[in-house]
Amino acid sequence: MIDIAKLDVRFGTNHAVRGVSFRVAPGETFGLVGESGSGKSTVLRAVAGLVTEWTGRIAVDGKPLGRQRDRAFFRLVQMVFQDPYGSLHPRQTVDRILSEPLAVHGFADADARILRALEEVALPRAARFRYPHQLSGGQRQRVAIARALIADPRVLLLDEPTSALDVSVQAEVLNLLADLRAARGLTCILVSHNLAVVAHLCGRLAVMQGGRVVEELDEAALRTGRAVHPHTQDLIRLSRDLETA
Ligand SMILES: Nc1ncnc2c1ncn2[C@@H]1O[C@H](COP(=O)(O)OP(=O)(O)OP(=O)(O)O)[C@@H](O)[C@H]1O
Numbered sequence: 050m051i052d053i054a055k056l057d058v059r060f061g062t063n064h065a066v067r068g069v070s071f072r073v074a075p076g077e078t079f080g081l082v083g084e085s086g087s088g089k090s091t092v093l094r095a096v097a098g099l100v101t102e103w104t105g106r107i108a109v110d111g112k113p114l115g116r117q118r119d120r121a122f123f124r125l126v127q128m129v130f131q132d133p134y135g136s137l138h139p140r141q142t143v144d145r146i147l148s149e150p151l152a153v154h155g156f157a158d159a160d161a162r163i164l165r166a167l168e169e170v171a172l173p174r175a176a177r178f179r180y181p182h183q184l185s186g187g188q189r190q191r192v193a194i195a196r197a198l199i200a201d202p203r204v205l206l207l208d209e210p211t212s213a214l215d216v217s218v219q220a221e222v223l224n225l226l227a228d229l230r231a232a233r234g235l236t237c238i239l240v241s242h243n244l245a246v247v248a249h250l251c252g253r254l255a256v257m258q259g260g261r262v263v264e265e266l267d268e269a270a271l272r273t274g275r276a277v278h279p280h281t282q283d284l285i286r287l288s289r290d291l292e293t294a
Pocket residue numbers: 060063065083084085086087088089090091092242
């Protein structure tokens with residue numbers, strides 16, 4: 050369970066997130082959608098402990114989080130970023146990339162876990178000894194997902210996890226994420242500017258504009274296309290345009 054109440058984030062004079070509140074039930078995938086600069090990533094990064102200039106309340110599994118997080122938190126809550134090239138160390142093999150979190154969290158069965166993780170994200174065993182530049186964009190994102198999951202987190206924060214990928218592999222990675230969160234019972238927040246991507250994975254979502262949540266939609270509203278806020282209508286039109294482009 051993730052509980053966010055009256056979250057405010059300021060970067061100097063820029064009031065980036067303004068009183069955002071929502072709850073994510075255990076095992077649910079909640080979407081945050083909105084145009085560029087609306088504050089989606091900042092909300093996610095505050096939950097992840099990567100942004101510390103926030104006020105309000107963030108709680109995971111009933112436990113309120115402080116601005117500084119400990120090692121136990123980073124085992125529980127993991128994040129996948131948009132650009133796997135940027136988030137994977139270019140001079141580390143996949144084996145090293147996957148070994149590091151296991152060493153940090155003191156796992157003794159690293160070898161078996163790495164092989165299981167590769168299988169889980171449908172990468173061949175041979176990928177273990179490759180460097181990021183020797184993999185395709187989709188394969189790199191699979192490595193980033195494997196790294197996020199290798200120490201068995203409960204919460205997965207996904208920041209535009211498919212937008213840096215070719216259209217042809219976006220659906221593959223989205224389907225992989227859907228399978229993994231179901232198999233592992235993960236609680237997820239998915240951020241995207243593309244409502245179609247969010248609707249694919251999320252039963253509920255919040256629409257952000259100018260740092261605020263302007264509307265929360267559930268599955269029924271998504272299915273019927275009912276959206277009362279004009280900004281949501283704009284996002285629906287935009288994602289249709291992206292689909293047909
Ligand atoms: N580290 C930072 N320092 C200063 N300003 C920041 C920082 N991170 C984000 N901002 C500002 O906060 C606002 C919200 O940015 P944020 O990245 O959360 O938006 P977003 O909706 O995720 O946009 P995008 O889809 O383009 O990533 C923007 O005005 C941005 O410039």
